[in-house]
Amino acid sequence: MKQSIAKIANLSHRYSRDWAIKDISFEVTEKGILGLLGSNGAGKSTTMNILCGVINQTEGDVFIDGINVRNNPVEAKKLIGFLPQKAPLHMELTVDEYLTHCAYMRSIPAHEIKNSLDVAKAKCGISHFSKRVLSNLSGGYQQRVGIAQAIIHNPKLVVLDEPTNGLDPNQILEVRKLIKEIAQDRSVILSTHILSEVQATCDNIIMIEHGNIVFADSMHAFNNYIEPNSLILILDFIPEIAELEAIPGITKAELLHSNQFRLHFNTGPTITKTIIRTCQDKNWALAEIYLEKSSLDGIFAQLSKKTAKI
Ligand SMILES: Nc1ncnc2c1ncn2[C@@H]1O[C@H](COP(=O)(O)OP(=O)(O)OP(=O)(O)O)[C@@H](O)[C@H]1O
Secondary structure, three states, X not given: OOOEEEEEEEEEEEEOOEEEEEEEEEEEEOOEEEEEEOOOOXXXXXXXXXXXXOOOOOEEEEXXXXXXXXXXXXXXXXXXXXXXXXXXXXXXXXXXXXXXXXXXXXXXXXHHHHHHHHHHHHHHOOHHHOOOEHHHOOHHHHHHHHHHHHHOOOOOEEEEEOOOOXXXXXXXXXXXXXXXXXXXXXXXXXEEOOHHHHHHHOOEEEEEEOOEEEEEEEHHHHHHHOOOOEEEEEEOOOOOHHHHHOOOOEEXXXXXXXXXXXXXXXXXXXXXXXXXXXXXXXXXXXXXXXXXXXXXXXXXXXXXXXXXXX
């Protein structure tokens, strides 16, 4: 069984009047990537800031490798690397100057600093930019420098708050690949409001909404739990809506464009086989059929319905 590296117990936080998170509990296992998914304002940054000792919680406890972050922040922070939503970069410094500064901030002994820089830069693929001023790097490379500062002291846990925000599609793929690499020998918590980010990167997922956890399990369990319930059907022959709704398992059919329909179903995704067979039998000349992926809002709606049934 995997060891736990972080324990978040009954964590709540209130900014002046309003609660941002309420009674959140979860554990982070050693190695692998945990995705913290939630829409804007759900409470992700608040959770991460408390976890990393940036702000103090109103209630509850956070333990990193058994160390209480609130009671012993200096020791706990030695085990954590943090890349906040806005990377703490000093744009006027070169990569080496900046990372050296970070190494001093992390109390790395002077004789180990060069090696720490070399390891972090090699891991993040930025060794060739050592002398480059940060403001002259692309957004993707600046983010790599942000990740390098988070691993400079070789922490057991790395916390990344929306690490691919603002990057172009190629940079997103590269940063995701880098995150997977750094998670090979430590735990990573990654926060995002993008479901596909978690699906592409994470082993486990925690979904948070209005400051509460609404789902916590493996990615595999999540994908089984959240099944699509609509599909798009494109036909060369246009049947009546009533004929589509007569297919067993179809609860509703909508005409989207001239020959494109959205079908809602209450069976599993194998409904597509029934539809393909019906199209053949009725000569509707099937051009295309595909399941629709649920949006984050749709998933929250599905989750709250399922949770209400439990
Ligand atoms: N410093 C603050 N003072 C008052 N309220 C705050 C503060 N920071 C966050 N909040 C509120 O707390 C709630 C949770 O915010 P938080 O930033 O943790 O969410 P988030 O999931 O990280 O969202 P985003 O992705 O937009 O950053 C929101 O309602 C937000 O407005």
